[in-house]
Amino acid sequence: MAVVTFTDLHTEAGLKALESFLSGKTYISGNQITKDDVKVYAAVSAKPSADLYPNASKWYDCVASKLSASFPGKAAGVGISAQAPAAEAVKVFEAAADEDDDDLDLFGDETEEEKKAAEEREQAKASTKKKESGKSSVLMDVKPWDDETDMKKLEEAVRSVEMPGLLWGASKLVPVGYGIKKMTIMLTIVDDLVSVDSLIEERLTVEPINEYVQSCDIVAFNKI
Incomplete structure:
Protein backbone atom coordinates (compact mmCIF):
# COMPACT_ATOMS: atom_id res chain seq x y z
CA MET A 1 0.00 0.00 0.00
CA ASP A 100 24.88 8.55 3.05
CA ASP A 101 23.91 7.66 -0.52
CA ASP A 102 23.55 3.96 0.10
CA ASP A 103 21.02 4.62 2.89
CA LEU A 104 22.81 2.24 5.22
CA ASP A 105 22.77 2.81 8.97
CA LEU A 106 20.65 5.96 8.65
CA PHE A 107 18.52 4.92 11.58
CA GLY A 108 21.03 3.50 14.00
CA ASP A 109 21.46 0.03 12.51
CA GLU A 110 24.09 -1.87 14.46
CA THR A 111 27.61 -1.86 13.09
CA GLU A 112 29.65 -5.06 13.14
CA GLU A 113 31.55 -3.73 16.16
CA GLU A 114 28.31 -3.00 18.01
CA LYS A 115 26.91 -6.44 17.17
CA LYS A 116 30.10 -8.09 18.39
CA ALA A 117 30.04 -6.07 21.61
CA ALA A 118 26.39 -7.00 22.18
CA GLU A 119 27.14 -10.68 21.61
CA GLU A 120 30.05 -10.54 24.03
CA ARG A 121 27.83 -8.93 26.68
CA GLU A 122 25.23 -11.66 26.24
CA GLN A 123 27.89 -14.37 26.43
CA ALA A 124 29.32 -12.80 29.58
CA LYS A 125 25.87 -12.71 31.18
CA ALA A 126 25.19 -16.32 30.23
CA SER A 127 28.61 -17.36 31.50
CA THR A 128 28.08 -15.55 34.80
CA LYS A 129 24.69 -17.18 35.30
CA LYS A 130 26.15 -20.57 34.49
CA LYS A 131 29.06 -20.13 36.86
CA GLU A 132 26.79 -19.06 39.69
CA SER A 133 24.19 -21.76 39.07
CA GLY A 134 25.96 -24.57 40.96
CA LYS A 135 28.01 -24.58 44.13
CA SER A 136 29.20 -27.34 46.43
CA SER A 137 30.42 -27.59 50.00
CA VAL A 138 33.39 -29.91 50.48
CA LEU A 139 34.96 -31.34 53.63
CA MET A 140 38.55 -32.44 53.09
CA ASP A 141 41.18 -34.22 55.15
CA VAL A 142 44.73 -32.96 54.60
CA LYS A 143 47.37 -35.35 55.93
CA PRO A 144 50.98 -34.40 56.80
CA TRP A 145 54.04 -36.54 56.23
CA ASP A 146 54.72 -37.22 59.89
CA ASP A 147 54.47 -35.91 63.43
CA GLU A 148 57.28 -33.43 62.77
CA THR A 149 55.38 -31.58 60.04
CA ASP A 150 54.63 -27.97 61.04
CA MET A 151 50.80 -27.99 60.86
CA LYS A 152 50.58 -24.20 60.99
CA LYS A 153 52.71 -23.95 57.87
CA LEU A 154 50.73 -26.78 56.32
CA GLU A 155 47.53 -24.81 56.76
CA GLU A 156 49.14 -21.64 55.42
CA ALA A 157 50.32 -23.55 52.36
CA VAL A 158 46.88 -25.00 51.71
CA ARG A 159 45.13 -21.64 52.08
CA SER A 160 47.68 -20.02 49.79
CA VAL A 161 45.96 -21.76 46.88
CA GLU A 162 43.71 -19.17 45.27
CA MET A 163 41.57 -19.60 42.17
CA PRO A 164 38.23 -18.30 40.84
CA GLY A 165 35.33 -20.14 42.42
CA LEU A 166 37.27 -21.40 45.47
CA LEU A 167 36.61 -20.22 49.02
CA TRP A 168 38.38 -21.77 52.01
CA GLY A 169 36.39 -22.15 55.22
CA ALA A 170 36.95 -23.30 58.80
CA SER A 171 39.55 -25.87 59.72
CA LYS A 172 40.63 -27.93 62.72
CA LEU A 173 43.34 -30.41 63.68
CA VAL A 174 42.28 -33.97 64.41
CA PRO A 175 44.59 -36.56 66.08
CA VAL A 176 45.08 -39.73 64.03
CA GLY A 177 47.57 -41.56 66.28
CA TYR A 178 51.29 -41.77 67.05
CA GLY A 179 51.38 -38.04 67.66
CA ILE A 180 50.25 -37.29 64.09
CA LYS A 181 47.40 -34.90 63.41
CA LYS A 182 45.52 -34.27 60.20
CA MET A 183 43.83 -31.05 59.20
CA THR A 184 40.15 -31.16 58.35
CA ILE A 185 39.12 -28.12 56.29
CA MET A 186 35.93 -26.86 54.68
CA LEU A 187 35.83 -25.29 51.24
CA THR A 188 33.11 -23.97 48.97
CA ILE A 189 33.50 -24.27 45.21
CA VAL A 190 31.66 -23.11 42.09
CA ASP A 191 31.16 -26.39 40.27
CA ASP A 192 31.84 -25.08 36.78
CA LEU A 193 35.07 -23.42 37.85
CA VAL A 194 36.72 -25.79 40.30
CA SER A 195 37.34 -29.52 40.16
CA VAL A 196 38.25 -30.88 43.59
CA ASP A 197 40.23 -33.74 42.05
CA SER A 198 42.28 -31.30 40.00
CA LEU A 199 42.71 -29.08 43.03
CA ILE A 200 44.23 -31.95 44.95
CA GLU A 201 46.31 -33.44 42.14
CA GLU A 202 47.58 -30.25 40.55
CA ARG A 203 47.80 -27.81 43.46
CA LEU A 204 47.76 -29.37 46.93
CA THR A 205 50.05 -32.37 46.41
CA VAL A 206 52.71 -30.80 44.19
CA GLU A 207 55.62 -28.49 44.92
CA PRO A 208 55.93 -26.46 47.01
CA ILE A 209 52.90 -27.51 49.07
CA ASN A 210 53.85 -31.18 49.08
CA GLU A 211 56.68 -30.27 51.43
CA TYR A 212 53.98 -30.34 54.10
CA VAL A 213 51.06 -32.25 52.52
CA GLN A 214 51.38 -35.99 52.02
CA SER A 215 47.82 -36.60 50.75
CA CYS A 216 44.28 -35.24 50.68
CA ASP A 217 40.98 -37.09 50.96
CA ILE A 218 37.44 -35.90 50.27
CA VAL A 219 35.34 -36.67 53.34
CA ALA A 220 32.07 -35.10 52.24
CA PHE A 221 30.79 -33.43 49.06
CA ASN A 222 27.41 -31.73 49.13
CA LYS A 223 25.63 -29.57 46.55
CA ILE A 224 24.50 -26.22 47.87
Whole structure:
Protein backbone atom coordinates (compact mmCIF):
# COMPACT_ATOMS: atom_id res chain seq x y z
CA MET A 1 0.00 0.00 0.00
CA ALA A 2 1.41 3.36 -0.96
CA VAL A 3 1.81 6.08 1.60
CA VAL A 4 -0.43 8.48 -0.31
CA THR A 5 -3.45 6.30 0.51
CA PHE A 6 -3.13 7.32 4.17
CA THR A 7 -5.24 10.45 4.19
CA ASP A 8 -6.86 12.47 6.95
CA LEU A 9 -4.64 10.98 9.64
CA HIS A 10 -5.98 13.57 12.05
CA THR A 11 -9.39 11.91 11.86
CA GLU A 12 -10.73 8.72 13.40
CA ALA A 13 -11.21 7.11 10.00
CA GLY A 14 -7.67 7.86 8.95
CA LEU A 15 -6.20 6.46 12.18
CA LYS A 16 -8.34 3.34 11.88
CA ALA A 17 -6.97 2.75 8.38
CA LEU A 18 -3.41 3.18 9.65
CA GLU A 19 -4.11 0.89 12.62
CA SER A 20 -5.43 -1.83 10.34
CA PHE A 21 -2.52 -1.51 7.92
CA LEU A 22 0.08 -1.77 10.69
CA SER A 23 -1.33 -5.00 12.11
CA GLY A 24 1.58 -7.44 12.27
CA LYS A 25 4.06 -4.83 11.03
CA THR A 26 6.76 -2.77 12.71
CA TYR A 27 7.06 -0.15 9.99
CA ILE A 28 5.07 0.93 6.95
CA SER A 29 7.23 -0.94 4.44
CA GLY A 30 8.34 -3.89 6.56
CA ASN A 31 11.01 -4.26 9.23
CA GLN A 32 13.05 -1.18 8.30
CA ILE A 33 12.11 2.45 8.77
CA THR A 34 11.83 4.27 5.44
CA LYS A 35 10.84 7.62 4.01
CA ASP A 36 7.24 6.37 4.01
CA ASP A 37 7.29 6.10 7.79
CA VAL A 38 8.72 9.60 8.14
CA LYS A 39 6.00 11.09 5.93
CA VAL A 40 3.19 9.32 7.75
CA TYR A 41 4.73 10.08 11.14
CA ALA A 42 4.93 13.75 10.27
CA ALA A 43 1.32 13.75 9.06
CA VAL A 44 0.01 12.41 12.38
CA SER A 45 -0.77 15.37 14.60
CA ALA A 46 -0.19 13.48 17.86
CA LYS A 47 0.64 10.03 19.13
CA PRO A 48 -2.35 7.70 18.54
CA SER A 49 -4.09 6.39 21.63
CA ALA A 50 -2.56 3.13 22.79
CA ASP A 51 -5.99 1.91 23.89
CA LEU A 52 -7.75 2.69 20.60
CA TYR A 53 -4.89 2.20 18.18
CA PRO A 54 -2.24 -0.08 19.76
CA ASN A 55 -0.48 -0.90 16.48
CA ALA A 56 -0.30 2.73 15.38
CA SER A 57 0.78 3.84 18.85
CA LYS A 58 3.63 1.31 18.95
CA TRP A 59 4.70 2.25 15.41
CA TYR A 60 4.66 5.96 16.34
CA ASP A 61 6.95 5.33 19.32
CA CYS A 62 9.36 3.27 17.19
CA VAL A 63 9.64 5.96 14.53
CA ALA A 64 9.98 8.75 17.09
CA SER A 65 12.72 6.84 18.89
CA LYS A 66 14.64 6.12 15.68
CA LEU A 67 14.45 9.71 14.48
CA SER A 68 15.41 11.14 17.84
CA ALA A 69 18.44 8.86 18.13
CA SER A 70 19.60 9.08 14.54
CA PHE A 71 19.58 12.74 13.59
CA PRO A 72 21.05 14.87 16.38
CA GLY A 73 23.00 17.67 14.71
CA LYS A 74 22.36 16.30 11.19
CA ALA A 75 20.37 17.69 8.27
CA ALA A 76 21.77 21.19 8.47
CA GLY A 77 20.41 21.74 11.94
CA VAL A 78 16.84 20.70 11.18
CA GLY A 79 15.41 18.71 14.07
CA ILE A 80 12.33 16.58 14.56
CA SER A 81 9.99 17.07 17.48
CA ALA A 82 7.24 14.70 18.55
CA GLN A 83 4.82 16.62 16.30
CA ALA A 84 7.12 17.89 13.56
CA PRO A 85 5.58 19.27 10.35
CA ALA A 86 5.84 16.92 7.37
CA ALA A 87 8.17 19.23 5.46
CA GLU A 88 10.73 19.32 8.27
CA ALA A 89 10.57 15.56 8.92
CA VAL A 90 11.06 14.69 5.26
CA LYS A 91 13.80 17.31 4.95
CA VAL A 92 15.71 15.66 7.78
CA PHE A 93 15.37 12.25 6.16
CA GLU A 94 16.46 13.48 2.74
CA ALA A 95 19.38 15.45 4.15
CA ALA A 96 20.62 12.35 5.97
CA ALA A 97 20.19 10.32 2.80
CA ASP A 98 22.35 12.84 0.93
CA GLU A 99 25.11 12.31 3.49
CA ASP A 100 24.88 8.55 3.05
CA ASP A 101 23.91 7.66 -0.52
CA ASP A 102 23.55 3.96 0.10
CA ASP A 103 21.02 4.62 2.89
CA LEU A 104 22.81 2.24 5.22
CA ASP A 105 22.77 2.81 8.97
CA LEU A 106 20.65 5.96 8.65
CA PHE A 107 18.52 4.92 11.58
CA GLY A 108 21.03 3.50 14.00
CA ASP A 109 21.46 0.03 12.51
CA GLU A 110 24.09 -1.87 14.46
CA THR A 111 27.61 -1.86 13.09
CA GLU A 112 29.65 -5.06 13.14
CA GLU A 113 31.55 -3.73 16.16
CA GLU A 114 28.31 -3.00 18.01
CA LYS A 115 26.91 -6.44 17.17
CA LYS A 116 30.10 -8.09 18.39
CA ALA A 117 30.04 -6.07 21.61
CA ALA A 118 26.39 -7.00 22.18
CA GLU A 119 27.14 -10.68 21.61
CA GLU A 120 30.05 -10.54 24.03
CA ARG A 121 27.83 -8.93 26.68
CA GLU A 122 25.23 -11.66 26.24
CA GLN A 123 27.89 -14.37 26.43
CA ALA A 124 29.32 -12.80 29.58
CA LYS A 125 25.87 -12.71 31.18
CA ALA A 126 25.19 -16.32 30.23
CA SER A 127 28.61 -17.36 31.50
CA THR A 128 28.08 -15.55 34.80
CA LYS A 129 24.69 -17.18 35.30
CA LYS A 130 26.15 -20.57 34.49
CA LYS A 131 29.06 -20.13 36.86
CA GLU A 132 26.79 -19.06 39.69
CA SER A 133 24.19 -21.76 39.07
CA GLY A 134 25.96 -24.57 40.96
CA LYS A 135 28.01 -24.58 44.13
CA SER A 136 29.20 -27.34 46.43
CA SER A 137 30.42 -27.59 50.00
CA VAL A 138 33.39 -29.91 50.48
CA LEU A 139 34.96 -31.34 53.63
CA MET A 140 38.55 -32.44 53.09
CA ASP A 141 41.18 -34.22 55.15
CA VAL A 142 44.73 -32.96 54.60
CA LYS A 143 47.37 -35.35 55.93
CA PRO A 144 50.98 -34.40 56.80
CA TRP A 145 54.04 -36.54 56.23
CA ASP A 146 54.72 -37.22 59.89
CA ASP A 147 54.47 -35.91 63.43
CA GLU A 148 57.28 -33.43 62.77
CA THR A 149 55.38 -31.58 60.04
CA ASP A 150 54.63 -27.97 61.04
CA MET A 151 50.80 -27.99 60.86
CA LYS A 152 50.58 -24.20 60.99
CA LYS A 153 52.71 -23.95 57.87
CA LEU A 154 50.73 -26.78 56.32
CA GLU A 155 47.53 -24.81 56.76
CA GLU A 156 49.14 -21.64 55.42
CA ALA A 157 50.32 -23.55 52.36
CA VAL A 158 46.88 -25.00 51.71
CA ARG A 159 45.13 -21.64 52.08
CA SER A 160 47.68 -20.02 49.79
CA VAL A 161 45.96 -21.76 46.88
CA GLU A 162 43.71 -19.17 45.27
CA MET A 163 41.57 -19.60 42.17
CA PRO A 164 38.23 -18.30 40.84
CA GLY A 165 35.33 -20.14 42.42
CA LEU A 166 37.27 -21.40 45.47
CA LEU A 167 36.61 -20.22 49.02
CA TRP A 168 38.38 -21.77 52.01
CA GLY A 169 36.39 -22.15 55.22
CA ALA A 170 36.95 -23.30 58.80
CA SER A 171 39.55 -25.87 59.72
CA LYS A 172 40.63 -27.93 62.72
CA LEU A 173 43.34 -30.41 63.68
CA VAL A 174 42.28 -33.97 64.41
CA PRO A 175 44.59 -36.56 66.08
CA VAL A 176 45.08 -39.73 64.03
CA GLY A 177 47.57 -41.56 66.28
CA TYR A 178 51.29 -41.77 67.05
CA GLY A 179 51.38 -38.04 67.66
CA ILE A 180 50.25 -37.29 64.09
CA LYS A 181 47.40 -34.90 63.41
CA LYS A 182 45.52 -34.27 60.20
CA MET A 183 43.83 -31.05 59.20
CA THR A 184 40.15 -31.16 58.35
CA ILE A 185 39.12 -28.12 56.29
CA MET A 186 35.93 -26.86 54.68
CA LEU A 187 35.83 -25.29 51.24
CA THR A 188 33.11 -23.97 48.97
CA ILE A 189 33.50 -24.27 45.21
CA VAL A 190 31.66 -23.11 42.09
CA ASP A 191 31.16 -26.39 40.27
CA ASP A 192 31.84 -25.08 36.78
CA LEU A 193 35.07 -23.42 37.85
CA VAL A 194 36.72 -25.79 40.30
CA SER A 195 37.34 -29.52 40.16
CA VAL A 196 38.25 -30.88 43.59
CA ASP A 197 40.23 -33.74 42.05
CA SER A 198 42.28 -31.30 40.00
CA LEU A 199 42.71 -29.08 43.03
CA ILE A 200 44.23 -31.95 44.95
CA GLU A 201 46.31 -33.44 42.14
CA GLU A 202 47.58 -30.25 40.55
CA ARG A 203 47.80 -27.81 43.46
CA LEU A 204 47.76 -29.37 46.93
CA THR A 205 50.05 -32.37 46.41
CA VAL A 206 52.71 -30.80 44.19
CA GLU A 207 55.62 -28.49 44.92
CA PRO A 208 55.93 -26.46 47.01
CA ILE A 209 52.90 -27.51 49.07
CA ASN A 210 53.85 -31.18 49.08
CA GLU A 211 56.68 -30.27 51.43
CA TYR A 212 53.98 -30.34 54.10
CA VAL A 213 51.06 -32.25 52.52
CA GLN A 214 51.38 -35.99 52.02
CA SER A 215 47.82 -36.60 50.75
CA CYS A 216 44.28 -35.24 50.68
CA ASP A 217 40.98 -37.09 50.96
CA ILE A 218 37.44 -35.90 50.27
CA VAL A 219 35.34 -36.67 53.34
CA ALA A 220 32.07 -35.10 52.24
CA PHE A 221 30.79 -33.43 49.06
CA ASN A 222 27.41 -31.73 49.13
CA LYS A 223 25.63 -29.57 46.55
CA ILE A 224 24.50 -26.22 47.87
